Amino acid sequence: MIELLDKKHNRDVFDCGKDLLNNYLKNQAGQDIKRKLSACFVLAESTSNQIQGYYTLSNNSIPLSSFPEHIQKKLPRSYISIPTTLLGRLAI
Template sequence: MTDLIIEPLDRRHDRAGFQCGVPSLDNYIQKQAGQDVKRRVSRVFIATEVGNATTIMGFYTLSSLSIELDQLPENLARKLPRHPVPVALLGRLAVNQVAQRQGVGTMLLVDAIKRILSVSDDIAIYAMVVDAIDERAQRFYESFGFSSLCSDSRRLFLPLKSWQSSGN
């Protein structure tokens, strides 16, 4: 795997050339991502290879969200105040077909977690939430310690405390 640069999406990135094999994710980066950034509803981070700053190897999105206590497992919910819990949403994560199986997805996820942890020093964020697009994606997130929220098996969460205490 070559060295990657992970940075915010900008105009020089070749969004039209990105293909991960999932039409909804391809369409998002090609047609909607720029608008989401302009509207401040999502931040989009792009992975490119050092020396090739235009080809998108992968991307992820981050935004804020709150979840109701009844969506959390009871053992966690009973320890929290009785109001919605602030979380960060990893809305999408995709890797270009040419870069799949090269560890780019892992690098993107770790970068997203690190960004959220750094922001959580200034803004309360209890956990990271992700909506796994399919079973393969769900297994990927579960391998990093994500677990299902009570309300929906494909919506997964990772308490930030668990990542911080693991020393990652």
């Protein structure tokens, strides 16, 4: 089941083969959630809560100047950037 990362999830044994991604899940993800910097979703076994994979989402934006003029013209002049969602990390 995919759900938000919680204290019930067993992070200790997760290993995707990339130290950077393993360490993020084990040491930083919880802090980022508390600070509302990102949301971390995990795929976990329902009986053991062992994490099989995870991904993070966070707010982002793209400057309006990065878009072609024909798209810029379709948006209100008050927009200086377009809101987006950033897929920050993905590991299985």
